[in-house]
Amino acid sequence: MLRLKNAVIYDPTNNKDGVKEDIWIENGKIAAEPKPEVVKELKAADDLEEIDLNGKIVMAGGVDIHSHIAGPKVNSGRVLRPEDHRRDNVARKGKLRSGVGSTVPSSYVTGYRYSLMGYTTVMEAAGPPMKAKHIHEEFGDLPYIDKGFLVLSGNNYFVLKFISENNQQALKDYLAWLINVTGAFGLKVVNPGGVEAWKEGKRMRGIDEKGTHFDLSPKEILLALAKAADDLELPHPIHLHTNDLGSAGNYKTAINTMKLLEDYRLHITHVQFSSYGKNEDSKIKFAMATDEIAAEINRQSKLTVDIGQLVFGEATTMTADGILEYNLHKLSGNKWVNTDVEMETGSGIVPMNYKKKNLVNDIQWATGMELFLKIEDPWKVFLTTDHPNAGPFTAYPWIIKLLMDKNYRKDYISDLNDKFDEYTDLSSLDREYSLSEIAVISRSGPAKALGLKNKGHLGVGADADITIYNNIEDNDIAEVFAHPAYVFKSGKMIVKAGELLDNLEIGKTLVTKPEYDQNIIELIREDFQKYYSISIDNYPVTDHYYDKIEVIPCVTKE
Amino acid sequence: MTKLKLKLKKENPALIKKGKELIGKIPVEVENIRADLIKKMTLAEIKELEIRAGKEIYQLQDFFEIKGEPAEVIEIDGDLSNFKYLGAAMNSGTIIVNGDIGMHVGSEMSGGKIEIKGDAGDWLGAEMTGGIITVNGDAGNYVGAAFRGDKLGMNRGLIYIGGNAGNFVANKMRRGEIVIKGDCGDMLGAQMIAGSVYVFGKCGKRAGAGMKRGTIITFSDLEILPTFSYNISYFPNFLNIAFKHLQHDYQIEISDQFFNSEYMRYTGDNTELGKGEILIWKKD
Numbered sequence: 001m002l003r004l005k006n007a008v009i010y011d012p013t014n015n016k017d018g019v020k021e022d023i024w025i026e027n028g029k030i031a032a033e034p035k036p037e038v039v040k041e042l043k044a045a046d047d048l049e050e051i052d053l054n055g056k057i058v059m060a061g062g063v064d065i066h067s068h069i070a071g072p073k074v075n076s077g078r079v080l081r082p083e084d085h086r087r088d089n090v091a092r093k094g095k096l097r098s099g100v101g102s103t104v105p106s107s108y109v110t111g112y113r114y115s116l117m118g119y120t121t122v123m124e125a126a127g128p129p130m131k132a133k134h135i136h137e138e139f140g141d142l143p144y145i146d147k148g149f150l151v152l153s154g155n156n157y158f159v160l161k162f163i164s165e166n167n168q169q170a171l172k173d174y175l176a177w178l179i180n181v182t183g184a185f186g187l188k189v190v191n192p193g194g195v196e197a198w199k200e201g202k203r204m205r206g207i208d209e210k211g212t213h214f215d216l217s218p219k220e221i222l223l224a225l226a227k228a229a230d231d232l233e234l235p236h237p238i239h240l241h242t243n244d245l246g247s248a249g250n251y252k253t254a255i256n257t258m259k260l261l262e263d264y265r266l267h268i269t270h271v272q273f274s275s276y277g278k279n280e281d282s283k284i285k286f287a288m289a290t291d292e293i294a295a296e297i298n299r300q301s302k303l304t305v306d307i308g309q310l311v312f313g314e315a316t317t318m319t320a321d322g323i324l325e326y327n328l329h330k331l332s333g334n335k336w337v338n339t340d341v342e343m344e345t346g347s348g349i350v351p352m353n354y355k356k357k358n359l360v361n362d363i364q365w366a367t368g369m370e371l372f373l374k375i376e377d378p379w380k381v382f383l384t385t386d387h388p389n390a391g392p393f394t395a396y397p398w399i400i401k402l403l404m405d406k407n408y409r410k411d412y413i414s415d416l417n418d419k420f421d422e423y424t425d426l427s428s429l430d431r432e433y434s435l436s437e438i439a440v441i442s443r444s445g446p447a448k449a450l451g452l453k454n455k456g457h458l459g460v461g462a463d464a465d466i467t468i469y470n471n472i473e474d475n476d477i478a479e480v481f482a483h484p485a486y487v488f489k490s491g492k493m494i495v496k497a498g499e500l501l502d503n504l505e506i507g508k509t510l511v512t513k514p515e516y517d518q519n520i521i522e523l524i525r526e527d528f529q530k531y532y533s534i535s536i537d538n539y540p541v542t543d544h545y546y547d548k549i550e551v552i553p554c555v556t557k558e
Numbered sequence: 559m560t561k562l563k564l565k566l567k568k569e570n571p572a573l574i575k576k577g578k579e580l581i582g583k584i585p586v587e588v589e590n591i592r593a594d595l596i597k598k599m600t601l602a603e604i605k606e607l608e609i610r611a612g613k614e615i616y617q618l619q620d621f622f623e624i625k626g627e628p629a630e631v632i633e634i635d636g637d638l639s640n641f642k643y644l645g646a647a648m649n650s651g652t653i654i655v656n657g658d659i660g661m662h663v664g665s666e667m668s669g670g671k672i673e674i675k676g677d678a679g680d681w682l683g684a685e686m687t688g689g690i691i692t693v694n695g696d697a698g699n700y701v702g703a704a705f706r707g708d709k710l711g712m713n714r715g716l717i718y719i720g721g722n723a724g725n726f727v728a729n730k731m732r733r734g735e736i737v738i739k740g741d742c743g744d745m746l747g748a749q750m751i752a753g754s755v756y757v758f759g760k761c762g763k764r765a766g767a768g769m770k771r772g773t774i775i776t777f778s779d780l781e782i783l784p785t786f787s788y789n790i791s792y793f794p795n796f797l798n799i800a801f802k803h804l805q806h807d808y809q810i811e812i813s814d815q816f817f818n819s820e821y822m823r824y825t826g827d828n829t830e831l832g833k834g835e836i837l838i839w840k841k842d
Contacts, residue, residue, distance in 0.1 A: 083707035 013457035061120025061465030094502030118467030148185030235451025237265035249278030251289035270308025311391020322346030566636025593651020769834035786826030
């Protein structure tokens with residue numbers, strides 16, 4: 001048994017805001033405090049290890065709800081950008097394998113850097129079903145962290161077919177089958193209908209337009225998918241990348257989508273990219289619409305979002321939204337990868353460099369910051385950079401500092417474009433996040449939204465994924481969150497004094513197994529054999545692709 | 559003038575031998591041999607300077623006989639054709655190599671001078687941002703180029719090659735001058751963004767492919783890509799100034815016949831911006 005003494009606990013799930021208590025760990029889980037006589041016995045048997053934390057800050061291990069860390073898209077990003085890795089080499093150390101870093105790190109370095117930052121659970125945000133095997137293979141080489149992936153389903157042939165046939169039961173069965181055979185954790189929906197239109201050489205705006213092969217509007221697709229996810233009781237609702245993402249004036253589409261799905265559970269991801277206004281009078285025609293978006297999020301009760309905060313410097317945009325990447329390629333002139341994943345989705349990658357003096361980039365940066373500050377309930381808004389789209393995940397400590405320190409924020413704004421204040425009202429916002437609110441947006445909130453009952457908190461029975469930070473009174477906030485004093489993963493110490501110990505271990509893969517009617521396989525077999533480049537019998541991810549697996553039950557109703 | 563003299567030992571850890579026969583050489587990375595760093599060190603520190611060969615770490619004294627004293631001028635004797643990154647990222651001082659040298663010489667350097675008396679390998683002066691590199695012999699591919707994936711190649715500075723150069727000279731070059739006395743390979747100035755390249759010998763295929771801006775000056779016939787347009791035959795006065803600048807500032811010999819002479823001007827590459835130019839000397 002392990003005892004962490006004199007911890008100052010920030011555990012919002014269990015209403016602990018700076019409470020001084022001990023934490024007991026047994027078999028990789030957090031345990032209740034044993035009775036004094038048991039403690040005596042343990043001590044006598046030399047079976048109790050004690051670490052005195054001396055009033056250091058203790059939180060659950062970080063949970064990242066949206067990050068691109070494994071799979072074909074990430075790997076293409078690595079191949080596309082040799083210059084991204086050249087200056088960031090990580091040498092082999094003991095059992096720790098070597099690798100390269102920067103915006104699209106190699107799998108090992110991704111695991112190292114998340115762990116060094118005190119993050120222990122990460123959700124890979126978008127995986128094409130066909131390439132699920134690749135994702136699980138990379139997961140096998142992604143050390144320490146627990147991970148799962150969300151399977152792309154917004155532009156899938158069978159999804160569109162069943163919706164157009166108004167066959168909700170078949171849709172439900174198909175989605176459940178898809179999650180089972182790909183070993184996914186949930187459903188990702190990217191620009192529903194829009195990617196399909198782009199693959200057909202068409203362009204759709206908003207959520208009402210029709211005109212593709214199945215003649216479906218994004219509205220119909222969204223409603224059917226949200227309903228199916230609720231009916232299947234998936235732990236995590238549909239994880240939505242909205243239509244018209246990244247274009248000026250798209251906040252209307254985002255708000256229409258939120259209103260449309262008000263009665264369903266919904267997570268909108270990197271909402272920063274969906275919160276832009278349009279100002280025809282201004283030279284750049286680009287504006288922010290954080291008031292409108294924040295008001296709608298504040299009004300709704302079930303909706304959660306993550307931000308996708310922009311970080312200045314190098315980034316690599318990668319998404320299943322093929323048309324968005326095409327636009328970025330045309331806009332920036334940077335190199336571009338485009339992929340058509342057969343029946344399932346599109347994909348694209350373009351490197352970007354966000355510049356401090358570029359007014360549009362500044363507005364994007366401020367949009368993220370303002371949403372953090374204007375959305376009142378921290379349980380609805382989570383910390384992400386949509387790694388590596390808006391910036392690398394290694395910038396989280398810096399974002400936490402910006403949120404916790406308004407003076408630092410003001411200093412930072414003074415470095416940006418001179419016209420910054422004309423376009424944004426970030427300078428007038430005085431809100432500062434407390435440590436407890438930071439714990440919500442970086443672990444407790446995402447864990448709750450993902451339906452992970454054993455993550456993101458320090459109650460008895462939770463996984464012993466624990467991060468211990470130095471005090472923020474005596475240290476720089478960004479430094480504190482970048483270099484935790486200790487990190488425990490499943491009860492084992494993996495980081496001490498900002499350095500990885502060399503007990504390299506691979507974490508668990510998180511999956512769900514919703515139930516479905518077996519007849520669905522026969523229902524799709526004919527089309528599958530006709531149009532796919534692989535056989536349906538070779539399609540499922542077989543068990544030997546998984547190393548350690550944890551099945552999260554499909555129960556959402558208490 | 560004080561000098562630090564290094565002489566490559568006949569027996570050194572980079573040699574792979576089978577019995578008494580030499581069957582190969584391990585690449586040695588010597589980015590720590592930089593004139594600007596060495597002048598500030600003591601002789602003892604210099605002897606223990608870190609040198610990587612394969613996966614092992616060695617010291618400078620394992621490879622070289624070290625004479626002289628710490629100075630801004632380093633003279634190296636020996637066949638260094640398996641030595642990489644010499645003078646990389648250097649910002650001042652002089653390195654003279656009496657022999658051949660391997661890849662990446664002076665890559666990312668920002669100042670100072672490197673003189674190679676023999677041949678140089680690939681990536682000579684890649685992504686350099688200042689300083690002078692002269693090679694008496696031949697150079698490899700990717701002279702003054704951008705490294706894989708990067709946007710900008712050589713950005714300021716001068717590279718002079720007495721012999722021939724390989725393919726992809728000045729790939730993505732952004733600024734500065736490259737002078738090649740001999741021939742050069744294919745894809746000269748490919749994706750060039752700006753800067754000047756003088757080739758006194760023959761050029762290979764597809765010169766200027768994908769160039770945006772910049773100037774390629776050649777003195778022998780050239781196979782022009784179809785995406786270039788012929789403009790004019792004229793007597794460009796700026797070349798006289800440029801030649802004089804090369805003569806006076808860098809002591810590069812330029813024959814009188816090229817002065818006040820007629821040149822044909824082509825612009826392209828029209829698949830890109832189309833503001834690049836190729837000037838071809840008209841032999842009377």
